[in-house]
Structure formats: structure tokens, C-alpha cells
Amino acid sequence: MTDTAQTGTQAEGPGQQDRETDPKALLLIGMLVASAFVMILNETILSVALRQLSQELGVATTTAQWVTSGFLLTMAVVIPTTGFLLERFTPRQVFLASLTAFSTGTLVSALAPGFPVLLAGRVVQACGTAVMIPLLMTSVMRLIPEHRRGSMMGTIGIVIAVAPALGPSIGGAILSGLGWRWMFWLVLPLAIAALLIGARWLKLGSETRNVPLDVLSVILSALGFGGLLYGLSSIGEGGGHGPPPWLPIIVGLAVLSAFVWRQLRLQRRDRALLDLRPFESRNFVVSLTLTGLLFMCLLGVASILLPLYLQTVLDASAFESGLAVLPGGLALGLLGRPVGSLYDRVGPRPLVIPGTVAMAAGLWLFTTLGPGSAIETVVIYHVIMMIGLALMMTPLMTQALGSLSEQLSSHGSAILATLQQVAGALGTAVFVTVAAVASTTGSAGPDADGLRVAFMVAGTIGLIAMATSLLLSKHKSSSAAAAGHGH
Secondary structure, three states, rough: OOOOOOOOOOOOHHHHHHHHOOHHHHHHHHHHHEEEEEEHHHHHHHHEEEEEEEHOOOHHHHHHHHHHHHHHHHHHHHHHHHHHHHHHHOOHHHHHHHHHHHHHHHHHHHHOOHHHHHHHHHHHHHHHHHHHHHHHHHHHHOOOOHHHHHHHHHHHHHHHHHHHHHHHHHHHHHHHHHOHHHHHHHOOOHHHHHHHHHHHHHHOOOOOOOOOOOOOHHHHHHHHHHHHHHHHHHHHOOOOOOOOOOOHHHHHHHHHHHHHHHHHHOOOOOOOOOOOOOHOOOOHHHHHHHHHHHHHHHHHHHHHHHHHHHHHOOOOHHHHHHHHHHHHHHHHHHHHHHHHHHHHHOOHHHHHHHHHHHHHHHHHHHHHOOOOOOHHHHHHHHHHHHHHHHHHHHHHHHHHHOOOHHHHHHHHHHHHHHHHHHHHHHHHHHHHHHHHHHHOOOOOOOHHOOOOHHHHHHHHHHHHHHHHHOOOOOOOOOOOHHHHOOO
């Protein structure tokens, strides 16, 4: 296996300084970032339209929510295969396939005559979206010199975190003036424009390897991650008519064990669908663990518990609760690049340790909220938590991927992106279940007491993150050292 001619993996030298401002590299990444933003926005944009969808298409709300759950589930099934795809095909081929699938899914969804076609369109959209994030991360590790990677990963952090945060706000705005189909019609020209620009400009040099596709691994991955996420999200949705949630979770975990065993055997011959050698790097494992805790709190608390509290306890409308979480989402976005630049200068610990303290502080402050709290107080606590997440997110992603050789970086980014989906679903399931079980009134939704207990559980996760952050390396991970792990 060679690691030759790979931009960004040599030790820093004068040549790298020249490439520091390579406008073509920046243009390529800018295009990937814009495409990814549009695609990830779609993940959550429909969450505010569920009531309207269930009325117009004549399905129950529990069925309508599959336009969001089905999207996330497809992402979890497809993302583990992206390490293989990025090794087997060129970035250009992956990008064009990704945007073609996304554009096709968007068109199908916009024209959908009924719910089954809409759901099929969302699944096709999700297949395109799933590939884009690992492609974006891997391209940054290839194109950007080591001393500039933090600030560039900060831009990706904006995309991954802010797009889902803005989704409900943008969805609400479109819905108040236009119908739900416009959520697709407005996105379609953007997706097609990105596809045409990419077809014209995206030429990223890359070695591909003729890795054979292990079909059994794909099936095990789909059943394992699919079962786990289906079980977790059905807890988060309060069960439903399907099998009891613990059944798909247990089956999913059992199948995932078989998946891991098979990957360990295949990677000896460099044929793994998802190479697990990144787990040999301590930097990668610590950063990955903290990223998982971060996404549990980001998706479980900021996207689910807070809107629930605002709507059920404070009686805010969907639009008001969308506005209340906007300042925190913007704080997370605006801090992405400055935090990334700081990481390039000072490394991970001076940013991540205070970040976990701010995250834990915000989570514990939520436990003081009650029926009489002012919305302004909620906004302030939320901003404190999001500043903490902003200090953590970019350094952790850069530290994790920077600790891997180029050969493993596509697999590392696939592991990281898969974990974000699973951690988000796990956080949602745990917090929603705790809130429901701890509620003292018999009302349909969780009450103030139940939500307080759920916030306490989230606060405990914040304390675990604080303790884990002390294990982070004092130094930035360097790909020169990583090349030794490259095999």
C-alpha cells in the first residue's frame, strides 16, 4: 500500500506554505461545503411540516414523521459504506453520484402524489446526502496543508451543526407562505446548479484502489446500523404499532458484532468495507468518544428536549420555539472558523476542556427551568451550551482525522459520520424516554418535572465529557506521525 503523492500528508515544508492559499483547493472545498449545506438542511426542514403532511396526504402523524426518521435511517445505513466508496472511486465520481441521487430524490419528493412516493424520494435524497459529509472531510485532509486544517474543518462544523439547527426555522418560514412541496422546489435548482458546477470544475487528483465490494458486509452493516437506529428512534417517538423497540436494538447490536468481526478479518487483506484500524489511534478514540457525547447533547437536547419544553411547558408556538433556539445555532455557526484557527495555533486541550465545562454548565442550568421561566432565560442558557459545543466540535473532528494516515482518513470520516447519527438517535431516545417516565401528570407530552429529570441526565453526560476531555493529547495530531499507522 502506498501513500504517495498525496497532498497534505507530507511534513510541512516550503511547498506547503505555497499551497496554503491555493485558490483552486479553496474553490473546490467551497463548492463541497455549499452542496453539503443544502443537503443537510433537508435532514430537518420537514420536521415542522408533519401536521400539514399528515392532513394533506391522509396519513397519521406517526407515519408522517418517517419523512424525517426514514432520512436519518438511510443515512445510518449508507454512511458506513462511504469509506469503501471513497477508496474505490474518485472524489469527482462520488460527488456527481451523490448530487445526482439528491437531485433525483428532491424532484420525486416535490412531485409525490402520495406518502409512499414522498418517502421513496426522501430515501433517495438521503443516499446522496450520506456520501457528502465523509467526502467533504476527506477532501479537506487531502487538499489543505496541516497547519490550516483546523480553520477549514471549522467551516465543515458550521455545515454539520448549523444546517440541521436552521432547518426547522427555514421550514417554518416556507410553510407559513407556501406549501410543503416548495421545500423541495426551492432546493432543486440549488442542487442542480451544484451538480453542473461540479461536473465542470471538480477534478481532485486521487489514487483509487480496486477494492472488491464485500456484499455480506454491506448487508450486515445495513441490518446492524438500521436495526439499532430504528429501535432507538422508535423509543424516541414513544413506541408505536411496530415491534417493541428493544427487539430491533438487540438484533442490531448482535448483527453489528458480526459486522465488526468480519471487518477485522477482511482488513488483514485490505478488503474491509469499513476499516477499523483508526481505533488503534488513541487520539482518534478519545476524540471520537467526546464527539459522540457532544452529538447526544446537540441532537437530543437542542433539537428535541428544548423545543418540547418550550412548546409543552411554556406554551410557545412552533415558530416561537424555532426562533428561541436560533441564537444558539448562530453562535455555533459563527464560532466554527475562529475556533478552528485557534486550534491550528494552540491544539485541542485549551479549547475542548473549557468547551466541555460550558456544555455541562448550560445543561445543568436547564435543570433550573420551570413553568414560570422566561423565554429569554432559555435563550441565554442555550447560547452558553452552544458556545461549549462550538469550542469542542472543530478541534475534535480535526484531531480525530488528523491522527490517521491518508489511506485510513476516508474510513475515519465514515466512522465519525456514522457515530454522529447513532449518538444523535441514542441521545434522543434516552432523553425522551426519561422525560416520559419521570413525568408526574398523565398528560400526552412530558411535563416540567419529567423534562427536568431528562436535563439532569444530559447534565451527567456533560460531566462525563468533562472527565473524558482530560484524556486528550496536549499536542495537535499530525499526519506525519499517522503515516506510521498507515500499513
